[in-house]
Amino acid sequence: MTENAIALGRPDFDVIAAWVQPNERVLDLGCGDGSLLKLLIATRGVRGWGIEIDNASVLAAIGNGINVIQSDLEAGLSGFENGEFDHVVLSRTLQTVRHTQRIIEEMLRVGREAVVSFPNFAYWKNRMAVMAGRMPVSEDLPHQWFDTPNIRFFTIADFDALCEEMGIVVKSRMVLDEKGNTVVEEANFLGSLAVYRLASG
Amino acid sequence: MSTHSVGHVTAQCARFDEPLTLKSGAVVPAYELVYETYGTLNAAKSNAILICHALSGHQHVAGYTDPERIGETLGWWDNMIGPGKPIDTEKFFVVGVNNLGGCHGSTGPSTLNPATGHPWGADFPLVTVEDWVQAQALLSDRLGIDAWAAVVGGSLGGMQALQWAMALPGRVRHAAVIAAAPRLTAENIAFNDVARQAILTDPDFHGGNFYQHHTKPARGLRLARMLGHITYLSDDQMAEKFGRKLKNDAIGYGYGVEFEVESYLRYQGDKFASWFDANTYLLMTKALDYFDPAHATDGNLAAALAKATAKFLVVSFSTDWRFSPARSREIVNALVHNGQDVASVEIASSFGHDSFLMKDEQYHAIVRAYMGRIET
Numbered sequence: 205m206t207e208n209a210i211a212l213g214r215p216d217f218d219v220i221a222a223w224v225q226p227n228e229r230v231l232d233l234g235c236g237d238g239s240l241l242k243l244l245i246a247t248r249g250v251r252g253w254g255i256e257i258d259n260a261s262v263l264a265a266i267g268n269g270i271n272v273i274q275s276d277l278e279a280g281l282s283g284f285e286n287g288e289f290d291h292v293v294l295s296r297t298l299q300t301v302r303h304t305q306r307i308i309e310e311m312l313r314v315g316r317e318a319v320v321s322f323p324n325f326a327y328w329k330n331r332m333a334v335m336a337g338r339m340p341v342s343e344d345l346p347h348q349w350f351d352t353p354n355i356r357f358f359t360i361a362d363f364d365a366l367c368e369e370m371g372i373v374v375k376s377r378m379v380l381d382e383k384g385n386t387v388v389e390e391a392n393f394l395g396s397l398a399v400y401r402l403a404s405g
Numbered sequence: 406m407s408t409h410s411v412g413h414v415t416a417q418c419a420r421f422d423e424p425l426t427l428k429s430g431a432v433v434p435a436y437e438l439v440y441e442t443y444g445t446l447n448a449a450k451s452n453a454i455l456i457c458h459a460l461s462g463h464q465h466v467a468g469y470t471d472p473e474r475i476g477e478t479l480g481w482w483d484n485m486i487g488p489g490k491p492i493d494t495e496k497f498f499v500v501g502v503n504n505l506g507g508c509h510g511s512t513g514p515s516t517l518n519p520a521t522g523h524p525w526g527a528d529f530p531l532v533t534v535e536d537w538v539q540a541q542a543l544l545s546d547r548l549g550i551d552a553w554a555a556v557v558g559g560s561l562g563g564m565q566a567l568q569w570a571m572a573l574p575g576r577v578r579h580a581a582v583i584a585a586a587p588r589l590t591a592e593n594i595a596f597n598d599v600a601r602q603a604i605l606t607d608p609d610f611h612g613g614n615f616y617q618h619h620t621k622p623a624r625g626l627r628l629a630r631m632l633g634h635i636t637y638l639s640d641d642q643m644a645e646k647f648g649r650k651l652k653n654d655a656i657g658y659g660y661g662v663e664f665e666v667e668s669y670l671r672y673q674g675d676k677f678a679s680w681f682d683a684n685t686y687l688l689m690t691k692a693l694d695y696f697d698p699a700h701a702t703d704g705n706l707a708a709a710l711a712k713a714t715a716k717f718l719v720v721s722f723s724t725d726w727r728f729s730p731a732r733s734r735e736i737v738n739a740l741v742h743n744g745q746d747v748a749s750v751e752i753a754s755s756f757g758h759d760s761f762l763m764k765d766e767q768y769h770a771i772v773r774a775y776m777g778r779i780e781t
Contacts, residue, residue: 229744251744253741253747259753259767262750262771263767263770263771263774265748266718266748266750266771266774266775266778267774267777267778269778270748271741271746271747271748272748272749272750273737273741273747273748273749274749274750274751275734275749275751283734283735283737283738284738284741284742285742288741288742
């Protein structure tokens with residue numbers, strides 16, 4: 205991990221940074237305080253915009269000098285034309301979105317590629333928790349069941365199946381464990397967080 | 406007195422003897438612009454912010470003009486501008502100017518036309534947002550300001566900030582476009598026309614030359630303002646503030662003032678008619694109606710904005726139905742389409758279009774954060 209990604213505690217940011225090129229146009233959905241965009245602008249020289257709904261996050265993003273647009277995700281995308289961005293990023297947020305397929309379709313409409321990261325519900329520690337009778341709480345699923353913003357619980361295998369069903373091409377995939385190390389084998393068992401680079405089929 | 410006030414301020418006047426050719430082709434042979442300044446212009450002249458006013462605004466943006474009557478003579482955006490305020494006069498040199506055609510000292514319908522010795526009245530040409538920006542640029546030259554750190558405006562003022570960014574891209578580094586729209590809708594123009602008709606059909610209007618008749622179309626102006634005022638508020642806010650409350654305990658089966666809201670509107674209308682010029686009101690509403698930068702690019706707003714190099718802050722308010730958040734979003738989408746820098750916020754506020762003048766915690770924090778990042 206780069207020092208930036210370590211400082212932010214977001215190993216997936218390094219993966220995303222490796223997939224973007226200088227001067228590309230990047231849209232970060234649910235950009236929070238703009239940490240990812242700030243990293244991509246500083247280390248990769250991209251041109252970035254973010255969409256965020258939360259007041260405190262929008263304020264923080266403006267304080268960070270980020271091109272933040274306050275809007276909910278889906279309304280936020282509807283105003284953009286086809287192919288306006290090189291990459292549209294949705295990091296650790298897909299599991300909170302109700303209209304999963306629609307948001308992925310919209311990302312691939314306005315962007316040449318979509319980058320999606322999400323916690324893998326089938327990570328072995330999560331499986332252990334469920335086997336022990338409790339909903340998992342981990343590095344990548346940090347919330348208790350009663351206060352989680354997550355409404356969709358799915359696994360790497362589930363997401364692969366959805367991509368296939370939607371005719372989406374998985375251009376790259378990186379799977380990380382809880383410490384941010386790359387997982388190569390048995391990804392759906394050993395991986396805590398998955399990062400996908402997607403394109404329309 | 407607030408410790409965050411710029412204090413006692415006095416307007417200055419800049420006289421221009423070079424004729425100004427307007428968008429309409431009309432020429433104003435010579436004119437004066439009154440303005441106020443707050444804070445100190447730095448040596449590099451890189452910390453200047455221009456505040457553009459809306460329909461009923463003027464050069465007196467912050468501070469007070471009468472130390473004996475501070476409350477009544479506060480500037481119209483005093484909550485936003487001052488030492489330690491979101492637009493901080495300890496960092497910035499802030500300029501407020503009364504636009505050409507105004508009625509607060511700058512040359513306009515109510516000032517004397519040297520050619521006739523009478524007030525300009527109906528002879529004062531219609532001015533546009535483009536004309537205002539042109540005149541403001543000449544004032545900038547006079548003040549020695551090559552480029553504004555920011556041009557800031559709400560409503561019609563936001564249109565001027567947009568126009569600055571498009572027309573004079575090298576002279577504005579940031580544009581704050583607040584509660585504005587890239588052009589008025591038919592509904593908006595319709596409201597403006599009803600307001601104008603109220604003034605134009607007032608028998609005291611005298612074709613715009615009422616000054617010579619020592620009268621003014623106060624009834625028309627009052628109606629125009631009452632109508633406008635309704636559209637600047639929100640349904641929720643009016644329900645909360647007035648509901649169906651009566652002035653007296655029972656209804657009287659007559660046409661006098663019965664409901665609180667009637668009383669309020671008449672008071673606001675009368676107050677406005679006592680200090681504002683009817684010709685200026687007409688002219689300002691026309692400037693609003695005419696503004697349409699995308700007209701020259703076949704309706705393509707992005708193409709119209711493509712020349713801008715400023716970074717943008719676009720702010721809208723949830724209950725503003727006169728300049729709704731969707732209209733601000735048109736500006737934002739066009740800027741993003743062009744790959745331009747823009748931050749955009751939608752403030753949850755119950756005060757309708759007037760929200761942009763109100764002190765709202767999130768709104769002010771956003772402006773403070775944005776202005777705080779501007780390099781001087």
